[in-house]
Amino acid sequence: MPMYKNDKNSITIYYRRIIFLIFSLILSAVQTVVAENIPEYISGGSIAFVPIGLEQQRSLKNLLLQDCGSCHGMTLKGGLGPALTKDVMAGRSREMLFATISEGRQGTPMPPWKNILTKSEINWLVDTLYKGLNSGKINNEN
Numbered sequence: 001m002p003m004y005k006n007d008k009n010s011i012t013i014y015y016r017r018i019i020f021l022i023f024s025l026i027l028s029a030v031q032t033v034v035a036e037n038i039p040e041y042i043s044g045g046s047i048a049f050v051p052i053g054l055e056q057q058r059s060l061k062n063l064l065l066q067d068c069g070s071c072h073g074m075t076l077k078g079g080l081g082p083a084l085t086k087d088v089m090a091g092r093s094r095e096m097l098f099a100t101i102s103e104g105r106q107g108t109p110m111p112p113w114k115n116i117l118t119k120s121e122i123n124w125l126v127d128t129l130y131k132g133l134n135s136g137k138i139n140n141e142n
């Protein structure tokens, strides 16, 4: 009976679709739970770090030297804002540095950067501060 066989096939396909749908829903729920439980300063707000390309690294480095440097000193050794050198940064937690750059410090001239920079970019800045300004060669430049 070909009719019956076709019906059976279409029911199987229908069930497969439902199972696929349920599976997708579970998967996305799991992803959301995982993403929400990884702290921002580690995950950059998503499961994977968004890689920072070389051009972007160059412009972030310029930002550090020029914008951040306008307060923290051209070599980040201090000015209006405190020194952000490798030695000083070694004593600071990643969480605090991320929060300070992201939110700024209320009641001080330190501005928030979260509307200008992505979380991944802020993470890159924190990494770069830990490494020291001149240690991280970008495309064989300093």
Ligand code: HEC
Residues within 6 Å of the ligand: 063, 064, 067, 068, 069, 070, 071, 072, 080, 081, 082, 083, 084, 088, 092, 097, 100, 101, 105, 108, 109, 110, 111, 113, 125
């Ligand atoms: C308008 C001036 C100004 C600019 C621009 C500025 N900062 Fe700051 N920053 C400050 C001041 C002032 C403080 C100290 C705040 C306080 O007294 O708690 C500070 C504090 C910090 C701290 C905490 C240091 C510590 O040891 O606790 C970090 C990290 C930092 N800034 C990073 C940056 C970065 C990165 C940029 C550029 C993206 C930047 N700042 C741009 C003025 C500035």
